[in-house]
Amino acid sequence: MTANTLTERGRWIALSVLCLGELMILLDATIVNVALDSIRQDLGFEQSALAWVVNGYLIAFGGLLMLAGRVGDLLGKRRVYLVGLTVFTLASVVCAVSQTQLMLVGARFFQGVGGALTSAVILGMIVTMFPEPDRQAKAIGTYGFITASGGSLGLVLGGALTDGLNWHWIFLINLPIGLLTLLLSLRYVPNQSGIGLGRGADGLGAVLLTAGLMLAVYTILEVGKSGWTSAQTLATGTGAVVLVAAFLVRQARVRNPLVPLGLLRSRAVATANAIQLLMVAAMFAVFFFGALYLQQALGFGPLEVGLSFLPAALTMGITALRLSGPCLMRFGPRTTIIAGLCSILLCLLLFARTPADGSYPLDVLPALILFGLGGGLVFPAMMGLAMSGATDDDAGLTSGLLSTTYQVGGAIGLAALSSIAAARTAGDPSPAAVTAGFSFSYLVAAVLVFGAIVVGIAFVRAPKPAAEPETQAEPDRA
Structure with a gap:
């Protein structure tokens, strides 16, 4: 079974299976954060060493995404995807049974390896299975729904499992999900032959x-x-x-280069990655500072924080699933991306004025709705824009590059904005001082999003007039 021989029903079943695999990876990226304190107490981590439970995963994941995407192009995306699922599932079991710090951190590293192999090729497989513009927009919107909701669902699930059982279950739950996804992938995900190691060994x-x-x-x-x-x-x-x-x-x-540099000169690929780099650098501030504000200023607990972000996740998911595709087909990527970025910009400006004695319904919820609306519009449009500059031979690389930009941009933005907030607070732990530091960082994040809007206006091509006859164009390499 190949992508070209799939029936319409088969394509959507395969998409559902791929999204299930991506959801498992996304859940693991955030589910650990809620359980860190329990892990620290159980395994005797010092506070400085505890960060490696997260960092061990992120270093492997972020460092291997581009290579994993290219290996998928060379050896076959389905093969790399299946290997990634297997490594991730087995590493999750080792995490669950870990009794020492070194064992857990090492297993987290291999989880990152498996996560990178899995995530890097999924978007490339999706665009290959759905070459038609209307169906591709809908498929990417569905994928966007999963990526939008996975992070927040991980916070809620992590809190529930840690409170109700123990931290080992946040990893053990990946075993049945991983095995199910592997079996379904073997049955429904089509084989996509690679171009051979000789093209990039x-x-x-x-x-x-x-x-x-x-x-x-x-x-x-x-x-x-x-x-x-x-x-x-x-x-x-x-x-x-x-x-x-x-x-x-x-x-x-x-x-025979591993990465053909011609792809990096593609206008569509370069623009989509530039916008994403600026946008996610700003968007990570919403989750990080928003969670801290809810805990330190409003007194929310871990599970309450996770539930508080559900409106943003639901809005983003529904927008990606229901609105992004029609907007892309009607207005094109330029207008859709700019509209979504403007919504995120307004969200950040609202957060910047949040008072220390604010309330969730009045000061947080409206901004989260705008955040979800903007993200739901931008992410699928940006994915579609980037993949429009790729061919079947480098779709995995393009997918891996986009994922790398997301991870690295988010990490850079979070590190920079956290430093800015800390400098503004100057060590004062009072809610007023902490909130003032967050507010200034939100303004800096808003400047980043404004920069993304400028890039979108300047470099994303507007759609051709409807009256012009359609031609089968090569991928944009201008």
């Missing part, structure tokens, strides 16, 4: 890319502890830049 390039991205993610994650101008940050940051630069130089010279 650059071992040294793979080492340079993976090492550079992992070091970059590590540098960003450690900024909060060591500072932006510390010797460690400057050394590891410089090392990451040198490794990635060496990779790019090598790709321009080798006969």
Whole structure:
């Protein structure tokens, strides 16, 4: 069974299975945060070492996404997807039975490896299965619904499992989900042959890319502890830049590059990734500072925080599922992206004026609704824009690049905005001082979103007039 021989019903079943796999990965990215304190007490983590339960996953995940996407193009996206699911599920079981700190952190690293292999190729498989513009928009909207709701659902599920059972269950729950997804994937997800290792068997390039991205993610994650101008940050940051630069130089010279640089010159791919980099750098502030505000200023508990973000997740999911596709078909990616970014900008400006003695219904909920509406419009439109610049031979790479931009942009934004808030607060733990620090960071985040709007206006092409005859164009490489 291949993508070209699938029936209409078969394509939507395959999409559902792929979304189930992505949901499992997304749940794990946030579900751990709620259980960190229980893990600390049970395994005796010091506060500084506890961050590696999260960072071990993020370094492997963020560092391998681009390579995983390209390997999917070379060896076959379905094969890489199945290997990723298997590694992720087995690593989850090891996490669940971990009795030592080293065992848990090591298993979390391999979870990140499996998560990267799985996530990097999903969007590439979706656009290959749905080449028609209208069905592709609907399929990407469905995928956007899952990506939008997964994070918030992870917070709620993590709180429920940790409170009702124990932290081991946040990992053990992946075993039945992973096995079910594997069986369904073997049955319903079509085989997509790769172009062969000979088209990109650059071992040294793979080492340079993976090492550079992992070091970059590590540098960003450690900024909060060591500072932006510390010797460690400057050394590891410089090392990451040198490794990635060496990779790019090598790709321009080798006969069969791991990453064809022509893709990176695509207007659609470059613009979509630039917008995403700016947008997610700002959007991560909503989840991070919003959760802290609810806990420190309004006195919410972990489960209450998770439930508080459900309106944003539901709004984003419904918008991605029901509105993004029709908007894309009617107005094109440019108008859809700009409208969504304007909604996110308004959300950030509302959060910037939130008082220390505010209330959830009046000061938080309206902004979260705008956040969900904007994200639900932008993410599917941006995915579609990026993938329009890809061919079947590099769809996995494009998907992996977009995922990398999301992870790295979010990490950079969170590190920078957290530092800005901390500097503004100046160590004062009072709700008024903390809220003032959050408010200033929201304004900085709003500037980032405004920059994304400028990029969208300047570089996203408006749709052609309807009166013009349609032609079968090559992917945008301008």
